[in-house]
Amino acid sequence: MSLTPPLAKRVPVERTHHGDIFIDHYEWLRDKESGEVLEHLRAENAYTEAVTEDQQPLRDAIFEEIKGRTQLTDMSVPSRRGAWWYFNRTVAGEQYPVMCRVPALTEGSVEERYQPPVVRPGEPLDGEQVVLDCNEFARDMAFFSLGSFQVTRDGSLLTFGVDDSGDERYTQYFKNLDTGEILEEKIEDVFAGAFFASGAKHLIYSVADESWRPYEVRAHAIGTNAAEDFALYREDDNGLWLGAGMSSSRTHVVITSSNSEYSETRIINIHELGQLEPTLIMKRDAGIEYSTDIIDVEGTGYLVIGHNHEAPNGEIVLAPLREEYVPFADFKASWIPLVPHRSDVRLEGFKFSRNHLVLMARENTTVKVFVAPRTALAEQVAAAHPQGIDLYEPGGFTEELYTSAFSGVNIMSPVIRLNYTSYLTPSSVYDYFPDTDDLVLRRRTPVIGYEPENYTAYRMWAPAADGAMIPLSIMHRADLDKSQENPVIQYGYGSYESSMDPYFSTARLSVLDRGVIFVVAHIRGGGEMGRAWYTEGKKLAKKNTFTDFIDATDFLASQTWVDVARIGIMGGSAGGLLMGAVVNMAPEKYAACLAQVPFVDALTTILDPNLPLSALEWEEWGNPITDKEVYDYMKSYTPYENIRPVTYPAIAAVTSLNDTRVFYVEPAKWVAALRETIDPASPTPLLKIEMDGGHGGGSGRYTAWREIAWDYAFLLTRLGASTIAE
Numbered sequence: 001m002s003l004t005p006p007l008a009k010r011v012p013v014e015r016t017h018h019g020d021i022f023i024d025h026y027e028w029l030r031d032k033e034s035g036e037v038l039e040h041l042r043a044e045n046a047y048t049e050a051v052t053e054d055q056q057p058l059r060d061a062i063f064e065e066i067k068g069r070t071q072l073t074d075m076s077v078p079s080r081r082g083a084w085w086y087f088n089r090t091v092a093g094e095q096y097p098v099m100c101r102v103p104a105l106t107e108g109s110v111e112e113r114y115q116p117p118v119v120r121p122g123e124p125l126d127g128e129q130v131v132l133d134c135n136e137f138a139r140d141m142a143f144f145s146l147g148s149f150q151v152t153r154d155g156s157l158l159t160f161g162v163d164d165s166g167d168e169r170y171t172q173y174f175k176n177l178d179t180g181e182i183l184e185e186k187i188e189d190v191f192a193g194a195f196f197a198s199g200a201k202h203l204i205y206s207v208a209d210e211s212w213r214p215y216e217v218r219a220h221a222i223g224t225n226a227a228e229d230f231a232l233y234r235e236d237d238n239g240l241w242l243g244a245g246m247s248s249s250r251t252h253v254v255i256t257s258s259n260s261e262y263s264e265t266r267i268i269n270i271h272e273l274g275q276l277e278p279t280l281i282m283k284r285d286a287g288i289e290y291s292t293d294i295i296d297v298e299g300t301g302y303l304v305i306g307h308n309h310e311a312p313n314g315e316i317v318l319a320p321l322r323e324e325y326v327p328f329a330d331f332k333a334s335w336i337p338l339v340p341h342r343s344d345v346r347l348e349g350f351k352f353s354r355n356h357l358v359l360m361a362r363e364n365t366t367v368k369v370f371v372a373p374r375t376a377l378a379e380q381v382a383a384a385h386p387q388g389i390d391l392y393e394p395g396g397f398t399e400e401l402y403t404s405a406f407s408g409v410n411i412m413s414p415v416i417r418l419n420y421t422s423y424l425t426p427s428s429v430y431d432y433f434p435d436t437d438d439l440v441l442r443r444r445t446p447v448i449g450y451e452p453e454n455y456t457a458y459r460m461w462a463p464a465a466d467g468a469m470i471p472l473s474i475m476h477r478a479d480l481d482k483s484q485e486n487p488v489i490q491y492g493y494g495s496y497e498s499s500m501d502p503y504f505s506t507a508r509l510s511v512l513d514r515g516v517i518f519v520v521a522h523i524r525g526g527g528e529m530g531r532a533w534y535t536e537g538k539k540l541a542k543k544n545t546f547t548d549f550i551d552a553t554d555f556l557a558s559q560t561w562v563d564v565a566r567i568g569i570m571g572g573s574a575g576g577l578l579m580g581a582v583v584n585m586a587p588e589k590y591a592a593c594l595a596q597v598p599f600v601d602a603l604t605t606i607l608d609p610n611l612p613l614s615a616l617e618w619e620e621w622g623n624p625i626t627d628k629e630v631y632d633y634m635k636s637y638t639p640y641e642n643i644r645p646v647t648y649p650a651i652a653a654v655t656s657l658n659d660t661r662v663f664y665v666e667p668a669k670w671v672a673a674l675r676e677t678i679d680p681a682s683p684t685p686l687l688k689i690e691m692d693g694g695h696g697g698g699s700g701r702y703t704a705w706r707e708i709a710w711d712y713a714f715l716l717t718r719l720g721a722s723t724i725a726e
Contacts, residue, residue: 143164302381472521489516489519491521
């Protein structure tokens with residue numbers, strides 16, 4: 001075929017807001033059902049495949065390295081629910097897990113009853129049952145993603161959600177585990193996150209509107225037709241996301257409307273589903289972001305509220321459980337402090353085990369788990385002047401950069417399950433027994449041939465132009481020659497208060513082994529340094545996100561061991577918007593840019609409230625529809641509108657046809673506009689589109705490995721680092 005890139009036709013569409021006229025020549029690519037659009041996208045794939053054909057050996061090599069380091073026939077650590085231990089197995093050659101279970105001990109000490117069985121790859125246990133073989137279920141599907149997966153406490157009924165296209169709309173199935181039969185009973189178009197309630201008499205789930213916003217929480221009576229399902233609550237404000245969960249007390253369904261700035265929660269007793277309206281806790285008008293749980297304290301129900309009212313980094317309080325709304329002033333007057341606000345610690349979540357309060361908090365970028373006995377709650381209730389409870393951190397983890405998070409905390413269990421990982425330590429599962437202060441390592445994911453001492457990870461701080469200090473996580477081979485200049489891949493995200501916490505990546509080893517330094521820039525807009533770090537990178541301060549990333553690049557470039565001519569960058573989704581903004585602002589600083597499912601046409605999207613998630617974005621970026629200042633500010637940085645006729649680095653945009661979060665049309669338009677505008681001497685921008693995938697790309701582990709191999713091969717080739725360093 002000809003190595004001429006596809007030429008997208010120009011069809012001018014006028015977009016007018018606040019007196020500003022923008023002519024968009026590529027909006028016609030939005031019509032996903034158009035044969036012409038699909039033909040163009042296939043042509044883009046063919047062109048990208050042809051011009052990167054020389055990278056195929058490197059892709060194959062990286063894929064084989066990932067595969068070679070992975071224990072292909074493997075299993076997870078069993079988790080206990082009721083009288084069963086549940087776990088999953090992976091099998092060599094298969095894309096998806098096999099969900100299994102074995103009976104658990106019901107007598108003996110805590111340590112004996114909560115000692116998970118030792119599961120070995122390829123060796124079935126006595127009494128082992130297959131709960132769901134995802135490979136068999138998905139055998140004839142081009143795409144498969146497992147959504148909510150829950151078994152009733154008595155172990156008789158399974159519910160599981162399946163997305164077969166990548167659009168994140170699930171079909172909820174039911175399976176009788178006594179007979180092995182998948183029932184005819186099912187629910188279509190379910191949003192992820194369904195769960196059993198009221199003694200497994202109901203399934204609680206949510207549904208999304210046309211803009212992919214979950215707007216209604218429904219209850220399905222088990223054994224009935226889905227047409228009989230009834231709404232528990234409907235959220236009509238298209239700027240709020242609706243979700244639901246069970247309270248720790250197992251007595252109430254908790255329904256929350258929220259965005260990035262405030263929330264509103266309602267509770268309803270599980271015995272009153274469909275009979276009474278849910279009880280409002282705090283109105284959205286208060287502008288408070290909060291989460292709600294319910295717990296029993298000495299026989300009395302209490303609300304547990306994690307909130308940011310006059311506490312930007314969060315605090316946790318108790319309040320008496322009431323079944324009717326209480327005005328905010330009176331409600332606040334009833335608060336009993338549990339975990340007071342601290343300016344240097346960001347509270348990120350809490351749960352209850354049988355005997356303990358467990359919370360996650362972030363201090364100096366690192367997220368950690370802290371624990372307190374539930375008896376401390378009763379002491380605070382009884383205290384004349386409660387001051388808050390004492391917390392302690394289990395463990396004694398000593399790495400400089402790590403992530404410790406709770407993963408299995410259940411009100412029925414005395415054991416707290418923790419996940420620990422770092423840039424150097426593969427994912428590790430611990431069970432913590434707080435009554436004896438024992439921390440037991442249950443499993444560390446095996447990585448074949450990996451020697452942690454061959455790599456290093458550490459923190460550096462880059463100065464921003466306004467004086468802020470940007471944390472950088474630096475990873476490379478321990479034997480990297482720092483007496484010479486080395487290539488760099490710099491990664492960033494910086495939105496929605498999402499923190500890019502340390503985690504182990506088998507695929508990343510293939511980059512490090514080729515002598516590349518991998519850097520995560522923890523820029524403003526993320527949550528690594530507390531709430532202020534986020535607010536200083538959103539709305540009318542959003543440009544801090546982009547300038548922080550560029551300032552981090554300049555800091556790296558000032559190091560004698562960095563080759564300034566070989567810095568590549570990568571980011572996805574909102575991090576893809578970051579990529580687009582950065583290459584517009586400072587294209588000369590980068591050799592290559594990989595933009596994954598990039599949010600590069602943000603202004604067009606947010607200006608149309610009918611497009612997926614647009615209205616929800618107003619609390620992150622501002623509302624350009626009603627506010628001219630926001631419109632002007634966004635238009636000054638959004639990637640699609642700010643492409644310049646100068647030399648750009650090599651750019652590859654990767655996306656998926658069925659992505660419901662960032663439509664494929666954004667990178668498709670962006671690539672067309674780049675080719676039209678930038679200096680022709682630049683490398684031709686590329687578009688790669690997965691025709692059967694969603695926001696995370698294609699489905700299945702082998703597919704995921706091939707996709708990350710493609711991404712890394714593109715960057716490594718452009719950085720001149722395709723061979724493993726000697």
